[in-house]
Amino acid sequence: MSDEKRTGGAADVLWKAWTSGEQIAALPDEVRPRDDFEGFATQLAVGGHAGPPYGWKIAATTAAGQAHIGVSGPLPGPLFERFRHEPGDVLSSDGMHMRVVEAEFAYLMGTDVEPDAGPDEIVAAVDRLHLAVEVPDSRFARYETAGGPQLLADCACAGRFVLGPEVPGWAEHDLSTWGTAVWINGERAATGSGGNVLGDPRNALVWIAEDLRRYGRGLRAGELVTTGTTTAPVPVGAGDEVRADFGYLGEVAFRFAG
Template identity: 35%
Template sequence: MDTETRSEAAQALLGAHRTGEPIEPLTERFPGLDVDDAYAIQAAQVERWVLDGAVVKGHKVGLTAPAMQRQLGVDQPDFGHLMDTMFHLESLPIDPSAFLAPRVEPEIAFVLGKPLSGPGVTVAEAAAAVDFVLPALEIIDSRVRDWRITLADTIADNASSGGVVLGSTPLPLSQVDIRRAGAVLYRNGEIVGTGALGVVLGSPLNALVWLANTLGARGVTLQAGQVVLPGSVTAAVPVAAGDVVTATFAGLGSVTARFSKEGAAA
């Protein structure tokens, strides 16, 4: 794709954000759109958001579970940007109308205590860069109609990022079983998913290493204070107005997202 076509694709996604109207898959509208094109389209949107006053507060890693990789026929994760406008407090209701087709995933969140710059980052260096971890819920969303996405579609759509809710029980990495700790996901009091942190590339730390090295190859350094979501522990569950979703993590505590009812103030 040439620069003009990439810009057209980015404008289509920005329009979906602005109007709340989903678009058809970009890979159908622009045959030949590849992963490099998709990351360029994502970057163009991030640049627009920053120009409008938003701030990059971290990154998310997607497609870390084997089942999701098989579904899309890929053998590696993808990444997206977390903007300050995406973060929601546990104590405040979230307006569901801010999303098109939201789903929620349980994850841990790494909060960095120092910069992490690839390529060449090791697991040991990644662990040393983590200040603390938090329980987290990621709200994924798709500006593509009916979630009809390929790998390139989701990358272009900022890795289907929507929102983040962080818990308030920070713990040092050394106090969390980063591979075997289990998680249970509840929606309106009913269990809708279970899993262990090791489903994320064998360990969420591997996702952090992959992200640091992938961004480093693109000239980007993860900064101190930034949040990294390494990938979901369970399948994502759809949510709607009035839903309450909680994730509990063994040894780490819980985090809850509350979605306001239709017509209620967010």
């Protein structure tokens, strides 16, 4: 079987699970990605079903997150336009398996990142910073044992995403020490800081720009990069009201349908 047929076949299986709400134990042997490169190629093929992406997410930016899913480092994944939401929206809770939310910082790129750009140039390519909440999900019944290549194929557990307000003067703030909290139904459920994201959300941005080079890709102007959870993932369920609090930078609030 050709590489193209393998990745296309894996993408078909994943998209069927995504849209049906059913979970799978693993991808069939004949299409299961054998390494990270096949996993990444599969997530690009999933885009043929899901529609246009508008940026990237980063999974497992904490040591605890990496240990939980058995990987040695973070994983990149696409953000699909069809699963994008705004604060105040009511998100469907149907077919939601992981049932967690994550408070995150997200960068909007103002210019393309050149292939040889260093860390300072990557950060300088940012136009804006936004507050955000990711609602990750997986098509695997036991995503924590699926392994890196299959998780990459599964779009690094991409799900729904709520893009919050822009942060004026973002470059003046030390996000590595910036406190965050997640409130569920009016009660504080978790606290954290930007330092939980590879030490600083800027580090996560640099990481994904450099990692995408392995796959012949790069960050482009207009793309959003959400950098990973600042708190432990917070459990949620149908009917829950969610508020991610970033102090005086602002907040992101929405709820799930009952």
